[in-house]
Amino acid sequence: KNEVEQSPQNLTAQEGEFITINCSYSVGISALHWLQQHPGGGIVSLFMLSSGKKKHGRLIATINIQEKHSSLHITASHPRDSAVYICAVRTGYGGSQGNLIFGKGTKLSVKP
Amino acid sequence: GAGVSQSPSNKVTEKGKDVELRCDPISGHTALYWYRQSLGQGLEFLIYFQGNSAPDKSGLPSDRFSAERTGGSVSTLTIQRTQQEDSAVYLCASSSTGGGLQSPLHFGNGTRLTVT
Secondary structure, eight states, X not given: OOSEEEEOSEEEEETTOOEEEEEEXXXXXXXXXXXXXXXXXXXXXXXXXXXXXXXXXXXXXXXXXXXXXXXXXXXXXXXXXXEEEEEEEEESSSSOTTXXXXXXXXXXXXXX | OOSOEEEOSEEEEOTTOOEEEXXXXXXXXXXXXXXXXXXXXXXXXXXXXXXXEXXXXXXXXXXXXXXXXXXXXXXXXXXXXXXXXXXXXXXXXXXXXXSSTTSOOEEOOOEEEEEO
């Protein structure tokens, strides 16, 4: 069983729809990342959070530490949001923030 | 620089040859990380540098893999005697410090390595 599970694996939406991508993990963590990978491979860090909720533009990330679950929401989705969204967790409190365990990603396609 | 720069962007090599992959982090970033993304697989951590030292090498898959960082800046990932299973995209990231929620990761575009 993977330590970080994402759902769904693939998601197709119509422009304007509200989108939710889920991430569940089975290990103790000190932080959780949401990353965006566009076709061509470039990765952008969207959020890094350890509790509560963060918002940036149309993107919202929430985390529930007790339930070991995080969600990434996209409001008013647009075709340019089409990408692979990756959840990653940092375990423990020592060491580096870069030693992450990654989910396999959710491929999002937003149709005009 | 404007972002994390990796070179080459693509590398095709024959099985058994050695390869070197380069990463130029964002100027001033003390922390540097290497990751690997194999076809059909998720990302996996390889090694972390803080300055020129590597306090976490736990992700290196075998002793054929090594990395160094000089001057607290450029890093080179070396794979000796490449095997076909080494084929992957190798990604580098940097951050301003090695921890804390105020220092997000900045990724390069990766080097796509193909071992024939």
